[in-house]
Amino acid sequence: MRQVSPKEPVWSDWQPLFKAGRNKAIPRDAGLYRIRRVGQQSLDYIGQTGMGLRQRLGMLSGVFRDIMPYNDPHTAGPALWALKQLEDCQYEASVAVMPDLSTPQRKAQECIAIARHRLDYGQSPTFNFGRMPLGYSKSTGNTRALAARGKRWRGGPTGEVLACHVPGRGPEGPIDGDGGVDNLLGLNWSDWAFVDRALDDLTGVEVGLYLLRRRGANELLYIGEGKIRDRVTAHMKKGRIPDHPQAFAFADPADVETSFIQRDDLTKHQLLEVENDLIAAHVIQVGEVPAAQFLG
Numbered sequence: 001m002r003q004v005s006p007k008e009p010v011w012s013d014w015q016p017l018f019k020a021g022r023n024k025a026i027p028r029d030a031g032l033y034r035i036r037r038v039g040q041q042s043l044d045y046i047g048q049t050g051m052g053l054r055q056r057l058g059m060l061s062g063v064f065r066d067i068m069p070y071n072d073p074h075t076a077g078p079a080l081w082a083l084k085q086l087e088d089c090q091y092e093a094s095v096a097v098m099p100d101l102s103t104p105q106r107k108a109q110e111c112i113a114i115a116r117h118r119l120d121y122g123q124s125p126t127f128n129f130g131r132m133p134l135g136y137s138k139s140t141g142n143t144r145a146l147a148a149r150g151k152r153w154r155g156g157p158t159g160e161v162l163a164c165h166v167p168g169r170g171p172e173g174p175i176d177g178d179g180g181v182d183n184l185l186g187l188n189w190s191d192w193a194f195v196d197r198a199l200d201d202l203t204g205v206e207v208g209l210y211l212l213r214r215r216g217a218n219e220l221l222y223i224g225e226g227k228i229r230d231r232v233t234a235h236m237k238k239g240r241i242p243d244h245p246q247a248f249a250f251a252d253p254a255d256v257e258t259s260f261i262q263r264d265d266l267t268k269h270q271l272l273e274v275e276n277d278l279i280a281a282h283v284i285q286v287g288e289v290p291a292a293q294f295l296g
Contacts, residue, residue: 004108004283008116009096017091021058028052031098032110034125035060035080038090043117043125044083045076048110050103053095063091068154070142078155079127082136104294108283115175115280118273124168129269129276132164169270175281181213181220182259184281185274189259195232198258202229209274210260212249212292220290221249221256223278225271228260235292245295 009032015025017035031053035045049056062069062077063084069077083089098106118124124131132138137155146152173185182189189211190198210232212222224231239250250256263271282290 004101004105004112004287004289009098009109009113011094011096014092014094017057017060017093018064019061020093021054021061023054026054026057026093026095027097028054029097029099030101030106032096032106032113033057033093034095034113035076035091035093037083037087038092042121042123044080044091045127046110046113046117046125047076048106050106053097057093057095068136068139068156070139070152070154072141072143075130076127078136078139079132082133082155083126086133086135104289107294108279108289111276111279112175112283115171115277118171118277119175122170124273124276129168129272130164131168131269132162134161134165135159137162138164163267164269166267166269169266169273171277172274173277175277176284177281180218180285181211181282184211184278184285187261189261192257192259195236195253195256195258198260199229199232204229206260206262207264207266207271208260208262209271209278210258211278212256212258215255215257219286219288220282222246222290222292223275223282225275228262232258246292249292 015023020026029052030050032046032048033053033056034043036043059073060077060080063080068081071078080091098109101109114124114128135157137158139155140146140152142152172187177183177186206228207226208228209225210228211220212235213220222235235246235250236253238244238246239253241247279293
């Protein structure tokens with residue numbers, strides 16, 4: 001079952017992020033976590049983990065060291081470190097235990113938490129979707145493959161304005177609106193059409209957001225963003241790989257419809273913000289995660 005309750009998570013009291021990995025007040029269960037600067041109401045990051053909340057927050061220990069951490073083991077590490085250099089701030093974390101959810105269900109709860117923050121504050125948590133403070137570049141990952149190719153480095157001060165510095169977008173529409181999958185966020189979606197016919201009308205360069213469903217269904221198979229034609233084609237190819245996690249959804253492309261909206265005005269992380277809100281809206285309005293979402 002991929003049903004998800006849209007109820008507000010039960011959040012713990014705030015705990016210092018410093019040495020969170022050793023803090024016995026933080027449980028070892030799976031769930032959601034949120035991070036903010038001490039004294040601030042809006043959040044700097046919302047995340048989810050299946051490995052255990054204490055362990056996951058412990059992966060941010062590099063935030064308190066002298067050099068910027070790599071982008072792993074935690075993608076928020078470089079941004080939180082950079083902001084600490086700029087503001088000499090302290091961070092605190094709060095968690096919501098969700099041990100009984102599947103990974104897709106837990107990720108859907110993360111989408112809802114981020115979407116609600118966006119509605120409450122008019123913006124995403126500061127460093128979700130790969131953003132960085134102006135004045136700092138982001139570290140790469142820390143893998144052997146990157147190191148072998150000479151592509152591993154630590155970020156630091158920069159005078160350039162990079163893609164990760166572009167501000168996010170506010171909410172595009174209500175996540176609890178009417179109209180179901182035909183009117184998510186109240187956006188100007190194209191008419192539903194079978195995939196082959198819809199893709200014939202695209203040149204391949206159109207960027208935006210897309211929805212996939214079985215013919216006439218009231219729930220979605222997938223919500224995505226990017227180059228629409230390339231992304232939808234990639235899903236259809238997964239339907240021909242019997243052991244792929246998404247194969248069940250796209251094995252019969254003649255039964256799959258798509259609706260999309262071109263948004264060349266949005267940057268990558270802005271597209272991700274809208275995608276997040278669309279997933280949250282689907283879960284709230286339909287009561288479940290799109291069937292192939294978060295399955296690879």
